[in-house]
Amino acid sequence: MLSKVAERVYWIARYLERVENTARLVGVYDNLLFDLPRTVEFGWFNLVQINSAQEDFLERYKVKDERNVVKFMLGDANNPSSVVSSLKMIRENVRTTMDVVPGEAWELINELSIYVNDNIQQGIGRSQRNVFLDEIVKGSQQINGLLYGTMPHDAAWYFIRLGRNLERADMTTRLLDAGAAALLQMERDESTVNVEQLIWGNVLRSVGADQSYRRTTRSAVEGEDVVYYLLEDAQFPRTIAHCLNALADSAKKLPRSKELVDFLIKLQENIFDDIDYNNLGEPLREYLNDLQQDLASIHSAIARTWFPEV
Amino acid sequence: MWTKWNTYATGDFFDELMSSPGNPRKPARKLVSYLKTLSDKDIAARKLAAEATVRDMGVTFTVYSDEGNIDRAWPFDIVPRTISKQQWEVTAAGLKQRLQALNMFIDDLYHKQKIVKDKVLPAYILEQSKNFRKECVGISPPFGVWAHICGTDLVRDKDGEFYVLEDNLRVPSGVAYMLENRAITKRILPEVFEIADIAPVDDYPARLFDTLRSLSPRKVKKPVIVVLTPGIYNSAYFEHAFLAQQMGAELVEGSDLIVQDDTVYMKTISGLERVDVIYRRIDDLFLDPEVFNKESTLGVAGILRAWKKGNVALANAPGAGVADDKVVYAFVPQIIKYYLDQDAIVPNVETYLCYDDKQREYVLANLDKLVVKPANESGGYGMLVGPHSTKKDRETFAGLIKANPRNYIAQPTLALSTAPTIIGKSDLEPRHLDLRPFILQAENQYVTTGGLTRVALRKGSLVVNSSQGGGSKDTWIVDTEAK
Incomplete structure (x- = not known):
């Protein structure tokens, strides 16, 4: 398989995951803000912050309100991580890897792009936002389902799996960070306990993990347990432990991967050493920040091993 | 009832479908009688459905403009163009004859130049040829074939006969659109395929693959075949990707290839892998910066050395374009006579x-x-x-x-034939068209069933190029004698 094609296929998976997660994230915020007491100061701008996109945002918008944030996250072609930008990148990459990606994927991605571009106003306004976000999540899952059902498990497949799991792990750190940040903002409030449950409940829902969390832990929603679950549970497909495992497993199936596999195994052994589950405030945020750095170094190692030299 | 057929005016031209208002030609009869049963509303709806299909299938071509390159949806008319199988068989034989003679001609020009010495082709034509590549003199590609893939433009004049308008022997494009047109029509007019005997077109990629495979210098079971594209900004990129996908070949750009020891390799995740056959969609002059255009970043340095040594096959071979010259075109009937001692089956346009x-x-x-x-x-x-x-x-x-x-x-100025084309929601008007069949040659020859029909969508216009307001139609070769 061409190095360049490997790189493109990897990015298809990353952007696809990003589209779905961004839609989920906006959806969860929508819900969360309905439930929080009005006295809590908790703004839409957090969404921009957890995606580390403050600079991009402030370059183009003055007011940090719902409309601008949602527009920035979903429909802003100048934001490289927005849903429309990610879809555009998927399209470009599918278009240039048509020899390895199933033909139907090209049609599905076209359909999804057309849907999003035609209905973007629905997403920005509030009344039909849910329907719009649902369609995006469904559209992404449809494409993933197609790949699962029709792609041979050859090199291209393992590059897709690498991209998907790295992006997923990254998004899980960001969602946890959103929870930690929200919590920090309301520490002095009377209703903290209740709000804490709301926040962590929503973090779980944002990755679709609320049901499995309850079944696995058989406990109420508590910060400590939620963070542990989303970091270390080996079974749920969006946890850090699970994603790292999938990354190592995929890397093993690819040629010339020994160095990368060793690196991943070492990471798996000690990545949870520094977390303190009793302190979910600033220390958690710092830990998550380090985790994001580790993920970035995995990407660099993948690129170094297989992608064309820049 | 879609009654516009009864008042459709064929005008002063040969119409592909209708011999007079209300009277379809034989190959179009089943099609027209089916279309007549639809209402104006149905037609408008199917036209919209076709547009949506084109968008979903992502069938595009690239237009260059001041604001950058834009991907435009492929303009497609849902009324197919029909040709009888019996007439097509004769035309196809003529196309094979033509390409066979042209390949002998090219091979002769790069060897003994007998046709010039025998004064059948005036010497000045070769002396002043833009596409004669002196670097190719003395090379003998497999089967003596230089132009493996040819797109020949045919037109029908008032008399209803096909004439060759030009031969495209360099990097002809359009075949992917021919295949996509059929895929769209199957979705939009599925009912007609049950009642009419329409020849399938979809074996082209398999035939192209066989043609390319037979050129491989290494006699291995699975030679490595690649499609070399200039990249996404090329107007035919869609087609390059499409053909690579259909053949199971790798789609590569120049930067994916490297020449070492006069052998071409591609850069893969496992390291370098040898390449046997390159279906190149890059013009000669950009193919090898060592030999031709030094500034070219699209090509691969050393690729010509590898080809000359016989370590890689290039289709079409460099230098094949010498026959893709409108002055040479004028001599094709003599070329056919000279090499094959036959009269041309499909005539030229007077030149x-x-x-x-x-x-x-x-x-x-x-x-x-x-x-x-x-x-x-x-x-x-x-x-x-x-x-x-x-x-x-x-x-x-x-x-x-x-x-x-x-x-x-x-x-x-030819009186190009016309065919009924939907204008607005459901009106029917004649529009001029041509036909580009594709001919393959290596060890064997193959001609597409029909080809790509291009339509000049502007009223009265004779320009069918998609970059200049042209659209296209599905082309049906219909067996009118089938039971």
């Missing part, structure tokens, strides 16, 4: 060579009636269409011709 004093005189005196073309352009650029020209245009061309007579030919 005047501006290099010849007498013919030039005639051309200059009749610019308002003729179409003037430069010898080595494609895509419909740099042409003068006499009847649609201004006095100033004609003066410009008179100057161009006098300055460089070898570079111009002229042809009478």
Whole structure:
């Protein structure tokens, strides 16, 4: 398989995951803000912050309100991580890897792009936002389902799996960070306990993990347990432990991967050493920040091993 | 009832579908009688459905403009163009004959040049040829074939006969659109396929694959075949990707390839892998910066050395374009006679060579009636269409011709055939069209069933190029004698 094609296929998976997660994230915020007491100061701008996109945002918008944030996250072609930008990148990459990606994927991605571009106003306004976000999540899952059902498990497949799991792990750190940040903002409030449950409940829902969390832990929603679950549970497909495992497993199936596999195994052994589950405030945020750095170094190692030299 | 068929005016041209208002030709009868059962509303709905299908299938072509390159949806008319199987068989034989002779001609030019020595082809044509590559002299590609893939433009004149308008032997494009047109029509008019005997078109990628595979220098079971594209900004990128996908070949750009020890390799995740056959969609001059255009970043340095050593096959071979010259075109009937001792089955359009004093005189005196073309352009650029020209245009061309007579030919303005085309929601009007079949040659020959029909969507226009307002139609070869 061409190095360049490997790189493109990897990015298809990353952007696809990003589209779905961004839609989920906006959806969860929508819900969360309905439930929080009005006295809590908790703004839409957090969404921009957890995606580390403050600079991009402030370059183009003055007011940090719902409309601008949602527009920035979903429909802003100048934001490289927005849903429309990610879809555009998927399209470009599918278009240039048509020899390895199933033909139907090209049609599905076209359909999804057309849907999003035609209905973007629905997403920005509030009344039909849910329907719009649902369609995006469904559209992404449809494409993933197609790949699962029709792609041979050859090199291209393992590059897709690498991209998907790295992006997923990254998004899980960001969602946890959103929870930690929200919590920090309301520490002095009377209703903290209740709000804490709301926040962590929503973090779980944002990755679709609320049901499995309850079944696995058989406990109420508590910060400590939620963070542990989303970091270390080996079974749920969006946890850090699970994603790292999938990354190592995929890397093993690819040629010339020994160095990368060793690196991943070492990471798996000690990545949870520094977390303190009793302190979910600033220390958690710092830990998550380090985790994001580790993920970035995995990407660099993948690129170094297989992608064309820049 | 879609009644527009009864009042459809065929005008002064040969119409592909209708012999007179309300009377379809034999190959179109089942199609037209089916379409008539639909209502105006149905037609409008199916037209919309076709547009949505084109968008979903992502069938696009790229237009260059000042605002950057834009991907435009492929303009598609849902009313197919029909040709009888019996007529097509004769035409197909003529196309094979033509390509066989042209390949013998190219091979001769790069070896003994007998046709020049025998004075069948005037020496000046070769001396001043833009696409003769001296670097290719003495090379003997497999089967003596240089042009493996050829797209020949056919037109029908008033008399209903097919004529060859030009041979595209360099990097002809359009075949992916032919295949996609059929895929769209199957979705939009599935019912007609049950009642009419329409020949399938979809074996082209398999035939192309066989053709390319037979060229492999390594006699291995699975030679490595790649499609070399200039990249996503090329107007035919969609087709390059499509063909690679359909053949299971790798789609590569120049930067994915490297030449070591006169052998071509591609850069893969496992390291370098040897390449056997390159279906190149890059023009000769950009293929190898070592030999041709030094500035080219699209090509691969050393690729020509590898080809000359016989370590890699290139399709089409470099230098094949020497026969893709409108002055050479004028000699094709003689070329066929010379190499095959046969008369051309499909005739040429009458052509005047501006290099010849007498013919030039005639051309200059009749610019308002003729179409003037430069010898080595494609895509419909740099042409003068006499009847649609201004006095100033004609003066410009008179100057161009006098300055460089070898570079111009002229042809009478053809009464290109028409076919009913949907205009607006459900109106039916005649529009001019041509046909580009694709011919393959390596060890064996193959001709597509039909080809790509291109339509000039503007009323009265004769320009069918998609970059200049052209659209397309599915092309049906219909067996009218099937039981």
